[in-house]
Amino acid sequence: MSLAPPAHPFENATHDGSGRRFGLTAMLHTWTTSVDHKQIGILYILMSLVFLVIGGIEALLMRWQLFFPRAEVLAPNTFNQLFTMHGTTMIFFVGMPILIGLGNYLVPLMIGARDMAFPRLNAFGFWITLFGGLLVYFSFATGGAPAIGWFAYAPLTEQTFARGPATDFWALGLLISGIGTIAAAVNFVATILAMRAPGMTMRKLPFFVWTMLWTAVQMLFALPPLTAALVMILFDRQLGAHFFDVQNGGSAYLWQHLFWFFGHPEVYILILPVFGMISEVIPVFSRKVLFGYEFMAAATVAIVFISMGVWAHHMFCVGMSRTLDLVFAAASLLVSIPTGIKFFNWLATMFGGRIRFASPMLFACGFLSMFVIGGLTGIMLASVPLDFQLSDSYFVVGHFHWVLIGGTLFGTFAGIYYWYPKMTGRMLSERLARWQFWLLYIGFILTFGPMHVSGMLGMPRRIYTYDPDRGWALWNQLTTLGALIQTPSYAIFVYNLVASWRNGTPAGDDPWDAWTLEWTTTSPPPSYNFEELPVVHSRRPLWDAKHPEDPDWQYE
């Protein structure tokens, strides 16, 4: 590929490299007023990375406190604030925005559109998400962050137990960023259903786009109940309403139902786009088409609908009723069927392929190996009697970090390594990628593996310290050691992003010899994406263009 792709006259107006010429003010103006889906996507990703660092520091502080039994690094109340903010940050201001950001960047490019359906709504969604995050963090300035846990069980959120304004900031910040998420979901649905390139029927969608569509549908169902529940908290606290005020007949139990009706679909919101990214990466690096596209597509829909009926498996210990326990346990086990279909289809895609272990594939394999373990501990927790023993223990903490880091984070890294060349025109360093991968892989196992053991030994989550004679010290020390091994991997990642952006190897249009539409345009794409709108005849339009003698549409 030539070093300098021909510059388009309009390109200078938007792109970072040349934007510096106009000075910092002009660049800030461009980025803050942009309605371009690619710039908004990058803003989402940058926002998530900043919050990832903040959330990571919070985690490290907690690990420091738990290193020795009876340590006094942090006061108990500070510890409570830290785990609340760590969970809230990682779910709402890292996980969701980074996936929405990648979707924002990629969906229009992959379906051959020039932008999202509603560009200004898109910008609104980003900024309100960011300001929601800032609002939650402003609580530190009011004398302390909320100390209610990320699922904020009633009546901890009532005025009686949370006297400062921190909980109000928390509820308001999540409410506002939730509106941003709904705006993004509306935009994804409209874009994917109405703005596909000519010939790209729903059956020819790139798989990542298909999963983004269903993620958006799930956001539309799951976020509004949270919004309503947060409004109830605010009404209770500010207007003296009684929703979760147990003394006046309110119900702490209702909050749990409302929160988990959002909270469980939320974890699928955090994993479905990752399934999509993995389904793009594995075929390209195995040089085969995705195995069982139709079954993968149907499994995605099945996951969306089944996962909306499993929320109360978070509440087995509340004492619902034997019937409800059984119903929700059975529904939870059902989710493993479509997820298993996906898993075996990824393996079948790799089977017999010419596998290239470039960085995206490396992280994709990390995802496969780790996500399956997180899934297995999930099946364990779905069984009611086991959950009675393990609920609210470190076993649960180990389980959900295993799926969120082993699943969402490894998959997101695979996606970022895969699409970074498209976004910047530069390749990320493969050498640094390998350092990052192995430090993360080993550090991750060492952090969260021992949590399963300390959980089975009876260590409850969220305690700020423990007695030396419990026998938990070793496992906590291993966990902290793992966290210290993980930490440099994130530093390497950030360094790689910055260094490669400045002087990475130029990528060219299509560095991975891939098959979807985003690789037909320049890297980075011009602000209008495509000079002329592409016409699509199969799921792999770029394969058709490269192999006119043997196009895919003959077989689909």
Place this chain on the structure above:
Amino acid sequence: MTTATHTFPSPPPLVAEQGLCAAQWGMVAFLVSEVAFFSTLIVTYVTFLGQDTVGPTPAEALSLPLVIGTTICLVSSSVLIHGAQLAIEHGRQRLFSFLWAGTIALGIAFLVGTAVEWRELIVDHQLTIGRNLFGTTYYTLVGFHGLHVTGGVIAMTVVLGLALSRNVTRDNCISAQLVAWYWHFVDVVWIVVFLVVYVGGRGGGL
């Protein structure tokens, strides 16, 4: 081998797809999220029905005549707005503006009726949001619905302004159509609220 291109297979012709446009899908998606929002409030209302230890109860506080009046206003406004849409599809702009203004008037009448009802509840029955669970859930549910009616009235007023400046025509009436969909949704939510709160809920149980 003369020319390779000659032997390449050529793709089947494209079939034009029909369906909603982006703005329509956007409104559908937004309304789906609104259904989820109101479902949560309604479930909460039903959950707390009859759980109060202090009065007033729904049966003591809620009176039907006024609410039947406001309900008639809202349901008939849905009919009017449908008529307005038919009018603009036939290019009859003056009739459209007339029916559209009528819809706005009925929406405002509904809001005024709600204000009168709330005044009665607050002053005569001392029912506030902090009084008991009934007050908490009632004002939240009916209040959020009223907020949506207010939003609809504002949106319809904007469209009326566009129509009076001749910017809503037979070929350019997507804004009117989307606002009408929204208005029908607000109306349907009210019918559910009416049945749950005023018909079923007044007995203290469904």
